[in-house]
Amino acid sequence: MNVLPRFPEGFLWGTATSAYQIEGGVNEDGRGASIWDSFCAEPGRIKNGDTGEVACDHYHRWPRDVELMADLGVNAYRFSVAWPRIQPEGRGPADARGLDFYERLVDALAERGIAPALTLYHWDLPQALQDGGGWMNRDTAHRFAEYAALVADRLGDRVPLWITLNEPFVHMTEGYGLGVHAPGEALLLDALPAAHHLLLGHGLAVPALRERTRGQVAITNNYSPVWTAGDSAADHAAATAFDALQNRLFTDPVLLGRYPDLSAFGVTELPFVQDGDLATISAPLDRIGVNYYSPTSVGAPRSLARPGGPSVLSEVQDRLEAAGMPFEDAPIEGYPVTAFDWPVVPDGLRELLTQLRDRYGDGLPPILITENGCSVRDEPARPDQERIDYLDGHLRALHQAIEAGVDVRGYFVWSLLDNFEWAEGFDQRFGLVHVDFTTQVRTPKASYHWLRDQLQAQR
Ligand code: IFM
Numbered sequence: 001m002n003v004l005p006r007f008p009e010g011f012l013w014g015t016a017t018s019a020y021q022i023e024g025g026v027n028e029d030g031r032g033a034s035i036w037d038s039f040c041a042e043p044g045r046i047k048n049g050d051t052g053e054v055a056c057d058h059y060h061r062w063p064r065d066v067e068l069m070a071d072l073g074v075n076a077y078r079f080s081v082a083w084p085r086i087q088p089e090g091r092g093p094a095d096a097r098g099l100d101f102y103e104r105l106v107d108a109l110a111e112r113g114i115a116p117a118l119t120l121y122h123w124d125l126p127q128a129l130q131d132g133g134g135w136m137n138r139d140t141a142h143r144f145a146e147y148a149a150l151v152a153d154r155l156g157d158r159v160p161l162w163i164t165l166n167e168p169f170v171h172m173t174e175g176y177g178l179g180v181h182a183p184g185e186a187l188l189l190d191a192l193p194a195a196h197h198l199l200l201g202h203g204l205a206v207p208a209l210r211e212r213t214r215g216q217v218a219i220t221n222n223y224s225p226v227w228t229a230g231d232s233a234a235d236h237a238a239a240t241a242f243d244a245l246q247n248r249l250f251t252d253p254v255l256l257g258r259y260p261d262l263s264a265f266g267v268t269e270l271p272f273v274q275d276g277d278l279a280t281i282s283a284p285l286d287r288i289g290v291n292y293y294s295p296t297s298v299g300a301p302r303s304l305a306r307p308g309g310p311s312v313l314s315e316v317q318d319r320l321e322a323a324g325m326p327f328e329d330a331p332i333e334g335y336p337v338t339a340f341d342w343p344v345v346p347d348g349l350r351e352l353l354t355q356l357r358d359r360y361g362d363g364l365p366p367i368l369i370t371e372n373g374c375s376v377r378d379e380p381a382r383p384d385q386e387r388i389d390y391l392d393g394h395l396r397a398l399h400q401a402i403e404a405g406v407d408v409r410g411y412f413v414w415s416l417l418d419n420f421e422w423a424e425g426f427d428q429r430f431g432l433v434h435v436d437f438t439t440q441v442r443t444p445k446a447s448y449h450w451l452r453d454q455l456q457a458q459r
Pocket of ligand 1: 291
């Protein structure tokens with residue numbers, strides 16, 4: 001094993017998961033329906049008709065999962081709370097059984113010296129709120145702040161890190177813009193109110209958390225350095241436009257108190273923004289969560305021929321083109337790809353982190369890499385070398401960014417377990433631990449053993 005360079009003292013090393021992707025137990029202890037339960041029940045939405053009904057059965061098997069983390073040697077664990085377990089209808093008093101579940105988990109983690117990093121919202125909105133418009137309805141932002149308060153009332157004294165939202169960009173674009181995730185709305189840019197209400201929900205939750213916890217407060221965004229395909233002015237304009245959407249829409253309002261320029265999309269006014277909203281949204285944070293998987297290459301729309309016939313992605317691209325989006329995805333060639341066909345570009349992480357530092361300067365809170373990892377078509381018996389190479393490369397790139405002066409305080413591997421990968425069902429495996437979804441047997445992969453050895457070497 002090539003030992004990684006030494007990371008700073010006190011660095012957080014963790015794994016990450018989310019509620020709907022691992023818990024199962026969807027009808028237990030009073031949990032209400034979430035938009036993902038409804039979406040999975042619609043024929044044709046999820047590959048192979050998979051659902052999160054059982055997933056990794058973590059709701060019952062969590063003690064084993066805590067053991068796996070303790071044996072791995074991590075000192076942090078990022079998980080999310082299922083809002084419908086706390087408020088089955090998305091409003092009203094908390095169901096104590098839901099809070100009890102997370103309290104037991106948090107206490108077990110603390111006993112093992114593993115710091116809980118709690119994400120309040122990883123896309124599983126109570127269906128009852130969606131029935132009222134979901135994130136398209138401003139009221140959902142207020143409901144979210146109330147929910148945050150209920151969770152913090154119970155766990156505020158023992159959770160050191162609170163993350164309000166996970167990847168609101170993905171939730172907005174795939175859930176409300178393109179309809180390939182729950183709640184399945186295909187509103188394209190008419191989904192922008194959902195973006196604003198997600199941000200407002202974040203901003204309203206921050207003071208609710210501050211009143212109830214001395215833990216750190218953060219938001220997690222997913223970022224992708226944007227590479228320009230082609231050299232023309234139109235290509236550069238396309239890259240700038242896409243960058244505003246992917247990398248700035250959910251960060252400029254939080255860190256700068258303003259929206260990025262969206263005029264390339266024909267958006268010059270945001271009538272749903274009310275006085276005072278941006279001040280609420282830009283409440284100071286202690287950390288910023290960064291999820292990184294790969295860069296994106298875009299150029300001016302030119303109706304690229306798409307080899308291989310129609311696919312979900314080409315359908316999405318066709319819809320974007322039809323809607324007159326000012327960019328088009330271009331392939332990134334010359335790199336290995338994951339099972340998802342995402343290019344493996346470790347240096348993209350260094351590029352991204354230095355770009356964030358240069359873009360936001362002193363306004364950038366210390367960073368946590370809240371997700372990074374890859375899907376590999378693997379079985380327990382396979383050597384799992386692709387995942388080891390992926391993690392090794394990205395951790396070295398991360399170390400270079402730290403050496404270059406970027407303040408990064410932790411790194412969470414996505415994911416602890418193979419789990420329910422949204423529209424891909426169980427087809428994409430991101431886990432350090434293999435899960436047999438028939439027997440629920442967990443088998444640590446070679447990457448798990450590799451990481452455990454690396455963490456030992458860091459001590
Ligand atoms: O599984 C997802 C996770 O829920 C959000 N970030 C990306 C992961 C891999 O696609």
